[in-house]
Amino acid sequence: MSETLDDIGISTTGERHTVTTAVAVAPGQDWVIVTRQLKRQYDMGGEIVRALRGVDLAIRRNEYVAIMGPSGSGKSTLMNLIGCLDTPNEGEYWLNGMLVSTMSDDALARVRNKEIGFVFQTFNLLPRASALQNVELPLVYAGIGADERKKRAAEALERVQLGQRMHHRPNELSGGQRQRVAIARALVNRPSILLADEPTGNLDSQTSEEIMRVFEELAAQGQTVVMVTHEPDIAVHAKRIIVLRDGVISSDETRAQYALKVSGERVH
Ligand SMILES: Nc1ncnc2c1ncn2[C@@H]1O[C@H](COP(=O)(O)OP(=O)(O)O)[C@@H](O)[C@H]1O
Ligand SMILES: [Mg+2]
Numbered sequence: 001m002s003e004t005l006d007d008i009g010i011s012t013t014g015e016r017h018t019v020t021t022a023v024a025v026a027p028g029q030d031w032v033i034v035t036r037q038l039k040r041q042y043d044m045g046g047e048i049v050r051a052l053r054g055v056d057l058a059i060r061r062n063e064y065v066a067i068m069g070p071s072g073s074g075k076s077t078l079m080n081l082i083g084c085l086d087t088p089n090e091g092e093y094w095l096n097g098m099l100v101s102t103m104s105d106d107a108l109a110r111v112r113n114k115e116i117g118f119v120f121q122t123f124n125l126l127p128r129a130s131a132l133q134n135v136e137l138p139l140v141y142a143g144i145g146a147d148e149r150k151k152r153a154a155e156a157l158e159r160v161q162l163g164q165r166m167h168h169r170p171n172e173l174s175g176g177q178r179q180r181v182a183i184a185r186a187l188v189n190r191p192s193i194l195l196a197d198e199p200t201g202n203l204d205s206q207t208s209e210e211i212m213r214v215f216e217e218l219a220a221q222g223q224t225v226v227m228v229t230h231e232p233d234i235a236v237h238a239k240r241i242i243v244l245r246d247g248v249i250s251s252d253e254t255r256a257q258y259a260l261k262v263s264g265e266r267v268h
Contacts, residue, residue: 038091069244117186121201
């Protein structure tokens with residue numbers, strides 16, 4: 001049984017709508033992600049690589065956030081922690097009010113399957129399975145019966161406008177369509193967070209825009225989206241842009257603030 005807010009005496013009322021620092025907010029309720037001084041280091045045969053050096057982050061339900069930063073800044077490490085694929089060396093991670101940073105691997109896997117939908121740069125689809133079968137897969141693992149699986153997988157494919165391509169295999173689909181199948185697969189368990197690591201990394205710019213339209217629509221429907229990208233043109237589709245540098249957050253801005261800064265940098 002994981003620790004709950006009541007167990008540790010954190011108040012869930014207060015100035016949630018004015019504070020923005022992760023330290024000040026109460027995990028849970030409308031805060032889907034809260035991290036406090038999250039640290040992750042890797043031991044490379046004696047040499048310690050400090051990938052995350054104390055990340056304080058709070059993400060509200062229904063937010064659409066991009067995490068940016070140069071290569072090696074810790075984006076994937078943070079993504080793996082947020083996605084419950086990995087645990088921190090120090091610090092706290094609260095997901096939907098549950099303290100997950102100290103959970104056992106089994107408990108973490110259960111939370112991950114329920115709460116997180118992943119989208120990767122490499123779509124990771126089964127080549128011999130149809131779009132529908134690919135999307136059904138998480139429901140097979142969840143033990144859902146065949147009829148219900150088909151119905152929910154078809155609905156998820158409709159949400160990404162692939163209702164007409166359900167019986168096609170990945171090699172009969174374009175890159176953008178394949179990524180949309182992967183997005184449908186990520187959504188089919190109705191996760192609280194859609195987590196995407198460089199979702200347009202393998203796509204041309206026109207197809208990237210197609211995928212960004214899908215994300216925007218999902219966000220508009222209330223899906224919480226956290227996307228990692230190193231491309232400013234992709235990041236500006238999100239409503240909030242967080243930049244990592246050397247394992248810490250170096251800026252956290254609205255789309256408008258970020259766009260202004262980026263355009264300024266281009267002019268000068
Ligand atoms: N599994 C790992 N083992 C050792 N070092 C790692 C591992 N994963 C990442 N790192 C190191 O941690 C730092 C951050 O990496 P990463 O989170 O992948 O950054 P990004 O995704 O922003 O490129 C880098 O210095 C990287 O070399
Ligand atoms: Mg990375």
